[in-house]
Amino acid sequence: MSWRRGTRLERGSPGDQRPLSGWVKGEHLFRHEYGRLVAVLSRRVGVQHLEAVEDAVQSAMMAALQSWQVDGEPTNPSAWLYRVAQRRLIDELRRRAGRGRILAQHSGELGAASSNDMQEPFLSGEVRDSMLRMLFVCCDGSIPLESQLVFALKTLCGFNVGEIAERLFMSESNVYKRLARARQRLRRLASHEDVEAAQLVLRLPSVQKVLYLLFTEGYLSSRADQAIRRELCEEAIRLTTLLVDHPVGAHPESFALLALMHLHTARVAAREDASGGLLLLEEQDRGRWDRGRIQTGLGWLARSASGDHFSRYHAEAGIAAEHCLAPSFAQTRWDRVAECYAMLEREAPSAIHRLNRAVAVAEWKGAAEGLVVLEGFEPPTWLAGSYLWSAVLADLHRRAGQVDAAARYCQAALEAAPTPEVKALLARRLAIGDPS
Numbered sequence: 001m002s003w004r005r006g007t008r009l010e011r012g013s014p015g016d017q018r019p020l021s022g023w024v025k026g027e028h029l030f031r032h033e034y035g036r037l038v039a040v041l042s043r044r045v046g047v048q049h050l051e052a053v054e055d056a057v058q059s060a061m062m063a064a065l066q067s068w069q070v071d072g073e074p075t076n077p078s079a080w081l082y083r084v085a086q087r088r089l090i091d092e093l094r095r096r097a098g099r100g101r102i103l104a105q106h107s108g109e110l111g112a113a114s115s116n117d118m119q120e121p122f123l124s125g126e127v128r129d130s131m132l133r134m135l136f137v138c139c140d141g142s143i144p145l146e147s148q149l150v151f152a153l154k155t156l157c158g159f160n161v162g163e164i165a166e167r168l169f170m171s172e173s174n175v176y177k178r179l180a181r182a183r184q185r186l187r188r189l190a191s192h193e194d195v196e197a198a199q200l201v202l203r204l205p206s207v208q209k210v211l212y213l214l215f216t217e218g219y220l221s222s223r224a225d226q227a228i229r230r231e232l233c234e235e236a237i238r239l240t241t242l243l244v245d246h247p248v249g250a251h252p253e254s255f256a257l258l259a260l261m262h263l264h265t266a267r268v269a270a271r272e273d274a275s276g277g278l279l280l281l282e283e284q285d286r287g288r289w290d291r292g293r294i295q296t297g298l299g300w301l302a303r304s305a306s307g308d309h310f311s312r313y314h315a316e317a318g319i320a321a322e323h324c325l326a327p328s329f330a331q332t333r334w335d336r337v338a339e340c341y342a343m344l345e346r347e348a349p350s351a352i353h354r355l356n357r358a359v360a361v362a363e364w365k366g367a368a369e370g371l372v373v374l375e376g377f378e379p380p381t382w383l384a385g386s387y388l389w390s391a392v393l394a395d396l397h398r399r400a401g402q403v404d405a406a407a408r409y410c411q412a413a414l415e416a417a418p419t420p421e422v423k424a425l426l427a428r429r430l431a432i433g434d435p436s
Contacts, residue, residue: 139206151182262297367399
């Protein structure tokens with residue numbers, strides 16, 4: 001994560017006529033509960049009824065917005081949402097089945113569920129969290145990888161279509177198509193309770209990637225109103241911790257993924273200024289970095305070194321560790337950072353990784369050498385039209401004294417910047433003054 005990724009609600013009492021400002025601040029609870037409710041209810045009635053489950057959950061969310069504004073937020077928002085979604089799902093199944101077989105089979109299960117904590121019994125060896133378990137379901141091998149990611153990010157992580165398009169470098173229309181195909185496939189599954197350990201192992205890489213993308217959106221949000229979404233970072237860490245605690249997920253690659261999450265999260269408090277704008281790495285107050293979190297990340301990185309397997313997460317965690325351990329920006333071991341990016345590029349070939357390697361080489365050997373890394377390289381269409389490509393080239397050309405080329409790329413980067421925060425950061429990085 002570099003150029004690409006550069007409170008609990010206040011409780012109200014019934015009858016409290018306060019506005020929903022507290023709920024807006026706690027938007028992450030809606031997001032979290034949406035995915036969890038979909039996961040729990042889909043498990044109880046089967047993923048073939050996924051659309052009915054999603055409709056019921058969305059209906060519960062809309063009811064909450066209307067009811068809580070008038071009556072105040074309930075003492076237990078999670079239980080309230082679960083009860084309403086459960087009731088509306090039962091009503092829909094009753095309507096569809098005409099009080100038939102589906103209702104007889106499932107209404108008892110739904111009614112017997114505890115609405116206070118939504119806990120349920122687990123079989124030996126099962127993934128213990130409903131969200132994580134549903135992630136494994138979404139990553140069915142018969143569904144193309146990108147469709148798996150689209151579906152998981154939309155249905156379980158609460159991403160909107162624009163956020164998914166931004167993270168997966170695809171058009172919004174393509175996101176809709178992949179989402180429809182994934183749902184169609186999952187509707188044909190009679191149940192997901194019989195996912196065996198061997199299948200869990202095969203699906204592990206896709207689950208890791210979903211968690212990585214969830215964290216990435218938190219670390220550098222694509223939303224215009226929020227540069228960093230800490231709740232997404234923490235949710236990704238929570239789920240990844242559950243993953244490494246399970247025998248299927250206790251793998252060096254998962255350890256490295258958790259390491260990079262902790263190492264990046266350690267710097268979050270220093271990544272924003274008082275107005276919420278993003279700060280460059282060289283602008284950050286390193287005294288505000290969370291040293292305890294850094295030590296946790298380094299511990300997971302050490303565990304990831306077991307065995308012979310090396311992954312992209314190892315390389316990215318290594319880069320994050322170099323930044324966290326450097327006494328200052330100038331004293332960063334840029335040769336080691338460049339080496340990690342080279343390994344990352346070999347392990348997971350991507351134009352983004354080459355771009356980041358050029359940045360590291362420029363810090364190590366100078367801007368001219370950074371430009372050599374990109375010499376003759378034709379970026380793919382999705383990158384050529386991105387602010388990332390133009391921003392790096394603007395910076396390298398500026399530092400190399402090539403004023404005209406720098407100005408051209410600078411203008412392109414600012415025009416393509418996805419949020420005001422990113423635009424302001426680019427303006428400072430490229431030293432061009434007021435971005436407005």
